[in-house]
Structures are given as C-alpha cells and as structure tokens.
Amino acid sequence: MAVPKRRTSASRKGMRRSHHGLKPKGHAYCDRCADPIKPHFLCAKCGWSNVQKRELVNMEAKTEG
Numbered sequence: 001m002a003v004p005k006r007r008t009s010a011s012r013k014g015m016r017r018s019h020h021g022l023k024p025k026g027h028a029y030c031d032r033c034a035d036p037i038k039p040h041f042l043c044a045k046c047g048w049s050n051v052q053k054r055e056l057v058n059m060e061a062k063t064e065g
C-alpha cells in the first residue's frame with residue numbers, strides 16, 4: 001500500500017484547505033425591503049416580485065384575517 005513519504009506541513013495543509021470554505025448560495029435581495037430572497041421567488045416578508053416589479057401578495061391583508 002502506498003504510504004506518504006513526508007508528513008503534510010501546516011503550510012501545505014492550509015493551502016489544500018483554502019478551497020474548503022463554504023461559498024454563499026445563489027440568492028438575490030428584494031428590491032423593496034432588501035431582504036434576501038431566492039431568485040424568481042416572491043419575497044416572503046412583503047410579497048414583492050423582483051421579476052414583475054410589483055407586489056403579488058398583500059402580506060398585511062393576509063395577516064389581518
């Protein structure tokens with residue numbers, strides 16, 4: 001079985017792990033309230049659509065009932 005000839009230095013280990021950080025997933029921000037939203041989805045907070053540039057769901061009317 002193959003065995004490493006040298007132990008991995010702290011520097012080498014750091015260089016290898018420089019790619020291990022999590023990258024932010026694709027997301028957009030609501031044009032109206034600037035909350036993070038999924039692209040092409042309505043804003044869960046204010047019901048705004050970035051695609052159609054208008055409010056599709058009136059969130060205030062929904063919570064009143």
Ligand SMILES: [Zn+2]
Nearest residue numbers: 030033043046
């Ligand atoms: Zn919003």
